[in-house]
Amino acid sequence: MGIKWNEFFVTGDPLIFASQIGIALTLVGALAGLTYFKKWNYLWSEWFTTVDHKKIGIMYILLGVVMFLRGGIDGLMMKGQTAVPENDFLNAQHYNEVFTTHGVIMILFVAMPLLIGLMNFVIPLQIGARDVAFPQLNALSFWLTVSGAALFNISFIIGGSPDAGWTSYFPLAGKEFSPGIGNNFYAVALQIAGAGTLMTGINFVVTVLKMRTKGMTLMKMPMFTWTSFITSIIIVASFPIFTVALALMTFDRTFGTHFFTISGGGMDMLWANLFWLWGHPEVYIVVLPAFGMLSDIISTFARKTLYGYKSMVISIVMISVLSMLVWVHHFFTMGNSAGVNSFFSITTMAIAIPTGVKVFNWLFTMRKGRIKFTTAMLWALAFVPNFVIGGVTGVMLAMAAADYQYHNTLFLVAHFHYVLIPGVVFPIFAGLYFWWPKMFGYMLNEKIGKWHFWLFVVGFNVTFMPMFFLGLDGAVRRAYTYSAETGFGPLMMISAVGSVILAAGFAALVYNIYWSARHADRNIGNDPWDARTLEWATATPVQHYNFASLPEVTKLDAFWHMKKNNELQPLTEDEVEEVHLPSNTWIPIYMGVVFGISGFLLVFEWTIAAGVAALGILAGLAFRSFDYDEGFHVHKDEVFETESKWRKGANKGVKNHVS
Amino acid sequence: MDKHSNSFPISHVIGFFMSLVLTFGAAWIALQSSLSMKAVMWIIGTLAVVQAGIQLYMFMHINEGDDKVTNNINIIYSAFIAVVIVAGSIWVMTSGHSH
Numbered sequence: 001m002g003i004k005w006n007e008f009f010v011t012g013d014p015l016i017f018a019s020q021i022g023i024a025l026t027l028v029g030a031l032a033g034l035t036y037f038k039k040w041n042y043l044w045s046e047w048f049t050t051v052d053h054k055k056i057g058i059m060y061i062l063l064g065v066v067m068f069l070r071g072g073i074d075g076l077m078m079k080g081q082t083a084v085p086e087n088d089f090l091n092a093q094h095y096n097e098v099f100t101t102h103g104v105i106m107i108l109f110v111a112m113p114l115l116i117g118l119m120n121f122v123i124p125l126q127i128g129a130r131d132v133a134f135p136q137l138n139a140l141s142f143w144l145t146v147s148g149a150a151l152f153n154i155s156f157i158i159g160g161s162p163d164a165g166w167t168s169y170f171p172l173a174g175k176e177f178s179p180g181i182g183n184n185f186y187a188v189a190l191q192i193a194g195a196g197t198l199m200t201g202i203n204f205v206v207t208v209l210k211m212r213t214k215g216m217t218l219m220k221m222p223m224f225t226w227t228s229f230i231t232s233i234i235i236v237a238s239f240p241i242f243t244v245a246l247a248l249m250t251f252d253r254t255f256g257t258h259f260f261t262i263s264g265g266g267m268d269m270l271w272a273n274l275f276w277l278w279g280h281p282e283v284y285i286v287v288l289p290a291f292g293m294l295s296d297i298i299s300t301f302a303r304k305t306l307y308g309y310k311s312m313v314i315s316i317v318m319i320s321v322l323s324m325l326v327w328v329h330h331f332f333t334m335g336n337s338a339g340v341n342s343f344f345s346i347t348t349m350a351i352a353i354p355t356g357v358k359v360f361n362w363l364f365t366m367r368k369g370r371i372k373f374t375t376a377m378l379w380a381l382a383f384v385p386n387f388v389i390g391g392v393t394g395v396m397l398a399m400a401a402a403d404y405q406y407h408n409t410l411f412l413v414a415h416f417h418y419v420l421i422p423g424v425v426f427p428i429f430a431g432l433y434f435w436w437p438k439m440f441g442y443m444l445n446e447k448i449g450k451w452h453f454w455l456f457v458v459g460f461n462v463t464f465m466p467m468f469f470l471g472l473d474g475a476v477r478r479a480y481t482y483s484a485e486t487g488f489g490p491l492m493m494i495s496a497v498g499s500v501i502l503a504a505g506f507a508a509l510v511y512n513i514y515w516s517a518r519h520a521d522r523n524i525g526n527d528p529w530d531a532r533t534l535e536w537a538t539a540t541p542v543q544h545y546n547f548a549s550l551p552e553v554t555k556l557d558a559f560w561h562m563k564k565n566n567e568l569q570p571l572t573e574d575e576v577e578e579v580h581l582p583s584n585t586w587i588p589i590y591m592g593v594v595f596g597i598s599g600f601l602l603v604f605e606w607t608i609a610a611g612v613a614a615l616g617i618l619a620g621l622a623f624r625s626f627d628y629d630e631g632f633h634v635h636k637d638e639v640f641e642t643e644s645k646w647r648k649g650a651n652k653g654v655k656n657h658v659s
Numbered sequence: 660m661d662k663h664s665n666s667f668p669i670s671h672v673i674g675f676f677m678s679l680v681l682t683f684g685a686a687w688i689a690l691q692s693s694l695s696m697k698a699v700m701w702i703i704g705t706l707a708v709v710q711a712g713i714q715l716y717m718f719m720h721i722n723e724g725d726d727k728v729t730n731n732i733n734i735i736y737s738a739f740i741a742v743v744i745v746a747g748s749i750w751v752m753t754s755g756h757s758h
Binding site for chain 2: 209233237241267269270273274277321324325327328334335336337339340
């Protein structure tokens, strides 16, 4: 329907042409390498078909890091373009596409996979379980996320990227003003990835409610488990709104309905309303698990129990309720009544209260603690002041009357980067340094880690601090250039320099992963940080069945008390039980592939072909229904052998890694 | 409520008759009364919510078993979300924008 074959591949831009060649070469290289080293079988049986929450978690993290690279390059391109006035590195159209994909990728394919990856890896271990409640559904969630991410990413070489901003407001995002297929990629790819996220939400609600080990009541759960639980509830409450909004968008663009087009009697602002009904809770979906990680990390390295555990729980529950009540603050300037704008101003400011409670709890946890300045702890320490800048500017933006001044300026852009980078990215880095030994059996290098930390934090502040002032001076967001007379040049240049330092920080992380994988000490014991929660009670790296016998919990910080009270007795042979685990399955990855193919056809509006491909989805459901695989049992002897091996050598000859 | 008692299931009978009263009441108001359309919508909407509550508490065992707290919180939170999304959207979309 109006799709021209000569516009199938994006042509005419040297940058995109170079990446097309680059992608083709990388693909050929990867396929050839896998075949040459005979790794296909390993990949298929150990990773692609796995239902193990730890491996799924690691794959999520890998996806997040790769997407971080992509989103980061988008960011650098924007900074390069605006570094000097009247620059012609990117044209207006290309700039629009770059800021759109930057936003979507950073939120949905970087923050979400990294957090869900860490949740996947850590939560079952923290609650003393052997897997999540629905392991196969978990794999399906992952492969749908990959499918959505792949579909979204090919848009820039095939068909053209979406270009209406990550918010894709109507009427701009409608067929009338965005006639290409770019925005179809947005609607379809996010729909597929969103379905995966929704399933993750359901999975973790059930996991936390039903899979906790003996004695772990809700009020004895580690804080990361608590925040992930609340996040999952918000996912279940808010993602269906996005699903509906995207479906309506797809109907409008592909089938000619008029939900959001004014000419046909629709309401353009209804899209903004539905988008932010999902979009604001989404901010809390990404920020809450990050808060939980920080709580666990701060209490580990301050060597104290978390201060104000109960008030923390009450705060996150309050945030989960308030997060659903603030969405209009994203479009105060729509021109609403004074009643509506005042109501949403007040609810927005109210969110600062539980958040402030949490900040003080972290500070009081550290008070009089013997703090160990590991890289993970440094990220947590840097989080507090940087995030407070983001939070305070948020309260400024919350005032509807003042928002008319700030709206759509770089002030806003600086604000949400100050919330999302210290509030999500810093904790993710902290979490990676903290849990890396549990995942892989070696630690990330602390010295390179500190380079990573300082470059990233300094680069971040140099990049985004000037944008507050630029915004107050009237620099609008999403503008691809500006004239020299505006006087924005110097601050824009500082910001661009900062982004290079930021990128150097990220490069240090990538180098750290490479260096540590090759050279780091493998003999680190099962508890290198002297930590407090159950994931550290088992082997490093974790054996595939997690726990030989499920631990019993009597207190908060269960593992810490086990260590203090000498309850960690060597395992005797009769304590070991046979372990029942789910089998691998090909269905999730198959579903990811058919969803991807069907989605791709739908993007190009070849609806009949998309419908035919969708039959493959039904086939996958049918296969699942007739799949009577009951899983497998790990024999007692095998369990006992594995357990005695790591327990015997567990803490022998282990150097002290944390001074 | 004892799940396994052999006594007469009085709460089910009360629930059943209340459901009948509410259903026929709603039908009567809609078909026979001369109230305005708006009033009729409000009244039968309210009756429907009351009826849903009766179904949940008298027939669907929401107050029984290990999960009763979870179930109750779940229902209340769902109702909260539904009200926020529907009533909130109507309020936001009609109070200022293009009106």
